[in-house]
Amino acid sequence: MITTIIDGKIYDITDFVNVHPGGREMIRLAENRDSTYLFWSYHIDRNKANKYLSQLRCLGRVNSCEEEQYLSPSLLFRLQDRVLEYINNTSQKKRGGGNITSRILFFNLTTFLLTYLVCFCGHWWLSLFLGISLASFGLCVQHSANHGSLTDNNTWNEFFGYYNDITGASSFMWKTQHNLGHHLLPNDIVHDPDTFSNYPITRFSEKFKIKKWHNFQFLYLPLITGFMGFSYLFFDFLHFINGYYFNVHSPKKTLKDVTLFVGFKLLHVFLYYFIPMYHFGHWWTPLLTVYIGSTYLSFQFL
Secondary structure: OOEEEEOOEEEEOOOHHHOOOOOHHHHHHHOOOEOHHHHHHHOOOHHHHHHHHHOOEEEEEOOOOHHHHOOOOHHHHHHHHHHHHHHHHOOOOOOOOOOHHHHHHHHHHHHHHHHHHHHHOOOHHHHHHHHHHHHHHHHHHHHHHOOOOOOOOHHHHHHHHOHHHHOOOOHHHHHHHHHHHHOOOOOOOOOOHHHHOOOOOOOOOOOOOOOHHHHHHHHHHHHHHHHHHHHHHHHHHHHHHHOEEOOEEOOOOOHHHHHHHHHHHHHHHHHHHHHHHHHOOOOHHHHHHHHHHHHHHHHOOO
16 A cells, blocks of 8 residues: 555555656655655645545544644745746646747757767867756756656656766656755755755855864865766765665665666766777766766856
């Protein structure tokens, strides 16, 4: 049996996971956990969400839930109402639409062209642009796809979500870190891995105790962000095996998850490390690609 907890009630979602409007991959994040925040943050149309919720079999109640544990969702609901009003007034779609197609085509073309020129033709100097393209590739395509919002087709969202794996990261671990950690309680020093995971090397909240070296963070931070991409190759494996991204529990892994995780890691290393180093002897190509890409991506958020 597959269950989830919403507002203190335990629901049986065993049959519902296969007909979930947002797709099987998205509802996996709610399986066998308290998904109160996840449920309300993802479903902007609360009337529609409550309609589906009322059709699920309730198995009972628990003593506490996320809503009671952290804070009231009243602010979230007010913001969602404004967004929903804007979408309805402008006749826009909640998922997909707009310039999505042109965005996908542009980043596909530039990234795969630069990959071919750098890795298969030996134009190592283009690795500067390849790094930026890979970072943008992930930021502008996989980010929305792994939120289930890039298109209104769940299969395409899952497909484009794996673009994150091509860049060297992991869509499976990204959804654990980002969807289950960062987006539910952003900037929380206990529950948001983006805030606490690099402490004490870096300090991203005034609630953390300041160390002497943090006085020079503005100097060293721009230099060390470029190593973020290299860390994914190693730490993703640790988090994947442990089943946690720091204190955020990842969904239950399937054979498909394991196969894709390992397969994409090997593909990334083969494309962006092995080929330019072995075929052309350009050991600096992957270093430039990953360092520039990681630095560019980090600067989008700092």
